Amino acid sequence: MSSSEQAPVNPKESSDSDNTTHFGFQTVEKHEKESKVAGVFHSVAQQYDIMNDLMSFGLHRLCKRFTIDASGVRPGNTVLDLAGGTGDLTARFSKLVGREGKVILADINSSMLNVGRDKLRDQGLVQNIEYVQANAQYLPFEDNTFDIITIAFGLRNVTDKEMALRSMHRVLKPGGRLLVLEFSKPEYPLLDKAGKFFSFNVLPKIGKLVVNDSESYQYLAESIQMHPDQETLKAMMEEAGFEQTTYTNLTGGVVALHKGYKF
Amino acid sequence: MSSLHLPQQMLLLIIEKIINNALALNINHNNALRDLAGKTLTIKLSELNFPITLTANDTQLLVTSIDGESDCQLFANIAALQELQRHQQLTELIKQDKLDIQGDLKVAQRYASLFENISIDWRTELAKHIGDVPTYKIEQFSLWLSAKFKFAAEQIQADASEWLVHEKQLAVTSDQIEDFSTQVNQLSQRLQQLESQMNQLEKTLSTDPALAAANNKGQTVE
Numbered sequence: 001m002s003s004s005e006q007a008p009v010n011p012k013e014s015s016d017s018d019n020t021t022h023f024g025f026q027t028v029e030k031h032e033k034e035s036k037v038a039g040v041f042h043s044v045a046q047q048y049d050i051m052n053d054l055m056s057f058g059l060h061r062l063c064k065r066f067t068i069d070a071s072g073v074r075p076g077n078t079v080l081d082l083a084g085g086t087g088d089l090t091a092r093f094s095k096l097v098g099r100e101g102k103v104i105l106a107d108i109n110s111s112m113l114n115v116g117r118d119k120l121r122d123q124g125l126v127q128n129i130e131y132v133q134a135n136a137q138y139l140p141f142e143d144n145t146f147d148i149i150t151i152a153f154g155l156r157n158v159t160d161k162e163m164a165l166r167s168m169h170r171v172l173k174p175g176g177r178l179l180v181l182e183f184s185k186p187e188y189p190l191l192d193k194a195g196k197f198f199s200f201n202v203l204p205k206i207g208k209l210v211v212n213d214s215e216s217y218q219y220l221a222e223s224i225q226m227h228p229d230q231e232t233l234k235a236m237m238e239e240a241g242f243e244q245t246t247y248t249n250l251t252g253g254v255v256a257l258h259k260g261y262k263f
Numbered sequence: 264m265s266s267l268h269l270p271q272q273m274l275l276l277i278i279e280k281i282i283n284n285a286l287a288l289n290i291n292h293n294n295a296l297r298d299l300a301g302k303t304l305t306i307k308l309s310e311l312n313f314p315i316t317l318t319a320n321d322t323q324l325l326v327t328s329i330d331g332e333s334d335c336q337l338f339a340n341i342a343a344l345q346e347l348q349r350h351q352q353l354t355e356l357i358k359q360d361k362l363d364i365q366g367d368l369k370v371a372q373r374y375a376s377l378f379e380n381i382s383i384d385w386r387t388e389l390a391k392h393i394g395d396v397p398t399y400k401i402e403q404f405s406l407w408l409s410a411k412f413k414f415a416a417e418q419i420q421a422d423a424s425e426w427l428v429h430e431k432q433l434a435v436t437s438d439q440i441e442d443f444s445t446q447v448n449q450l451s452q453r454l455q456q457l458e459s460q461m462n463q464l465e466k467t468l469s470t471d472p473a474l475a476a477a478n479n480k481g482q483t484v485e
Contacts (some may be wrong), residue, residue, distance in 0.1 A: 062272040065327075069272070072331040075318065095320045096327070098301045100465040124322075250268055 021159055022226050033159045034135075038109055040157075040216040047211045048086050050114065050148040054206055063255050064088050064152055067181045068096070070248070071257060077147040080171065081221050082136055083107055083154020087116035093148075094125045104146075106134040107154075107244040136164035141171045152181040156227040165240035178242060184249070184256035185229035191252045201226055271313055271328060278315070279326035286324065288383045294375045297321050304374045305333035309340040317374060335366035 021030050052060050068089060073079060075098040081090045084105040091105045096116075107113045110133055119130050131253075134140050136151065136158050149168050158164045168178050186192040199221035207217030228236065230247050237245045242260025249256050278293055286296065298317035306315045313328045343361040345352060356362040364371060364453075390398040427434040435443075 059269065062269045062276070065276065066268050069328045072329055074329075074332060075303070092325070095323070095325055096318055098320055100301065116397045248268065 005027070030159050034108070037157045037159075040219050048112065049088075049119075051207065051210055051217075054210065055203060059255075060123070060153070061088065063181055063250050063257070065092070066154060066250065067179050067257055068092050068249075070257060071148045071177065071179050073097060073148055078145065078148045079103045080111070080141070080149045081105050081156070082134075082139075082149055082168070083153040084150075084152075085109075085112045085116055085154070087120045089150055089152055090116070090129060091120055091125055091192065093150075094120070094127075094129050096117075097128060099127065099198060102128050102130065104130045104132055106132045106136075106139075108133065108135050119133060126142060137167055139167045139171050143170055144173045145171045147173055147176050148179070150179045150181070154158075154182055155182050155233075156223045161228075162236060162240060165237055165242070169241040169262055174263055175261070177259060178237070178259050180233065180237070180258040181258065182233070182258075183224040183227055184233070184247075185252055187249060187253040191254065195254055230258075233258055270376070275326045275328060279324070280324065283323045285381050285383065288388055290384050291380045291382050295373065295380065296324065297410045299373055299377065301336075302370050302373070303329075303333045305330070307335045307336065307338045308343075308344075309338075319374075333366065334368040335364065335368065337371055340362040380404055418421075459461075 019030055020027050021033050022028070056063075071079075073093060073096050075096065077097045078101060079093045079097060080101060081087070081093060084090050084107055089104055090103050090105040097103060105113070105116055107116065113131055113133055120126075120129060132140065136154070137160050147170055151168070155161055156165065165178075172178060186195055201217075203221050204214035204217045208214035211217075227233075230249070230253070234245050234247055237258060237260045241262065243257065243263050245260035247256050247258040296319055301323050302319055304317045306317070308315070314330045316327045316329045316333060318325045318327065318329075339356075339362045343356055347356060347362065353362070357364065386398060386402060389401065393401075424434070430438055
């Protein structure tokens, strides 16, 4: 049986037990997932940007730009770029919030954070950026700190998504908004099939070629399938306390941007 | 509409690249950009269904579609913007409802001034990449090419005129037009003369009693 034929486990079912969660298509103990995900990102950190460009044909950059525009960021805002990795969103946010504003690039993975820090410093972006190694489930910030929180292509790697969403809600200021950019369910069956074929057959091969690591990209493909669809994630955000929650499908729903407010 | 979000971002990305490259090559480099840092101008064109927001920072201009609070908002259509650029008729366009500005007008003026002051020395920029001699040769070639194109355009226009006048006889020459208008003028003058002679004749008839009686008699006999 090829990888693409493996039956994905319903994310809800997989996390029915308090102690287990999913790591791709595998069911693992919750405490194991963090270290396994960490292993994936330690492995791919150095080539992360190149791989993203190859995998998405550069479209991830446009999706990120759209996310920033949808955030309505203004000069002087305080922004948390969660699971910010190599800092694509942070770089642009930093320019938009200006001298009066602040951007915090947070990631659970030290390798990704180091790559991001080096990249942003090389671009001369030093004035208004802070770097924090943090777990999205236990955000080390005071209540009502941020005007905007973004998490781009990161939520699916979080062990307990509900807990992370509640944590984000806590640290947002009233009137603040959360933007979740993530792979989602394609609107068209043909696109869904093409996406699965690409994820399971092409992606690991590109991973093998560029990073010499096909397993990490096999996990990424599986994690995309396991991530909640648009409506489920919207419901999860509402459950965590977000209001006026909406989502916008990009590239036919392959990627979706969810947005919710804290009032 | 979701499918249009990414092309829209692509368009904004291209605009941003062009503006920032132009600013980087600007020989009238001044502190205009730095002075605008943190100031936002939102342009809402009736032809587009998304706003274009310019945000300046110390080193570059960011082009986004962020809709919301802005230091200055400008509502217009593309034609009005072109008119504004050509004639500087800001007040006139506002009066005609072709343009509406909300917020700090100075921000719009400073952004306009930033763009107006962009001047690029293409020759120097090209020389940096390919060297002085190739640049000189390209410049000479482009001048030669431009002269050739100008000559060819003039030639095509002349040939087309010849073809229309002589071959197809669909148009007339300027001499023919001049002749025609002279004849029309002469005819008009002769008509005026005739009219004044007739008026004179009528006047004579009405003032001479013998001629009037003969005229009346003739009419009665008839």
